[in-house]
Amino acid sequence: GAVVSQHPSRVICKSGTSVKIECRSLDFQATTMFWYRQFPKQSLMLMATSNEGSKATYEQGVEKDKFLINHASLTLSTLTVTSAHPEDSSFYICSARFDPGGAGGYTFGSGTRLTVV
Amino acid sequence: AQSVTQPDIHITVSEGASLELRCNYSYGATPYLFWYVQSPGQGLQLLLKYFSGDTLVQGIKGFEAEFKRSQSSFNLRKPSVHWSDAAEYFCAVGAGFQKLVFGTGTRLLVSP
Numbered sequence: 001g002a003v004v005s006q007h008p009s010r011v012i013c014k015s016g017t018s019v020k021i022e023c024r025s026l027d028f029q030a031t032t033m034f035w036y037r038q039f040p041k042q043s044l045m046l047m048a049t050s051n052e053g054s055k056a057t058y059e060q061g062v063e064k065d066k067f068l069i070n071h072a073s074l075t076l077s078t079l080t081v082t083s084a085h086p087e088d089s090s091f092y093i094c095s096a097r098f099d100p101g102g103a104g105g106y107t108f109g110s111g112t113r114l115t116v117v
Numbered sequence: 118a119q120s121v122t123q124p125d126i127h128i129t130v131s132e133g134a135s136l137e138l139r140c141n142y143s144y145g146a147t148p149y150l151f152w153y154v155q156s157p158g159q160g161l162q163l164l165l166k167y168f169s170g171d172t173l174v175q176g177i178k179g180f181e182a183e184f185k186r187s188q189s190s191f192n193l194r195k196p197s198v199h200w201s202d203a204a205e206y207f208c209a210v211g212a213g214f215q216k217l218v219f220g221t222g223t224r225l226l227v228s229p
Contacts, residue, residue, distance in 0.1 A: 042222075043219045043222050046218075049216055091158075093160055093161065095161075095217070106151070106217060108161040108162075109160050110160040113158065
């Protein structure tokens, strides 16, 4: 249980274009989703927290207009990298909280490798 | 604010030998603590978690971790390492089911 499906797993795009990454909770309702970025051989850095039906909360230093997050339903959150540039190339991972208030935890998507050329 | 330190960037262990990965955290209240494993190019898989209760936590794949409040530690252990355990291991601390803060990770290499 508590599976998050993330797509695409890999994407290559041209500089200046936009890319959308989707995360779906398959067997639970994800009221809160987290989006992380991971550079090679480094840890995960939280980019933003999204709550269903409200605006995402971005971490300091993350450009809101560049990394658009939409959490329109309890099972889907999307991250759109707008006007992508080579420095946006990275591994992006979503995470969802499940069983809030109980003894649940966090489950992670399988990640998206974005390469901007 | 919470923080996590994983002092070992790399660890090499012989197959069949025991393993201990260190994790120290900083948080003012009782933390929620997690250990995740990541294979190259993959997402994170939860190994185990501590919320409350018994301080020795059993996880998947034969892993266990012990929460020691006095030392602010949550070290991960496995009595006998298998070659398939080679991966990156992340310790994380959460506060009240808000965002997780991750350590910098420890890369485990398993030698034959």
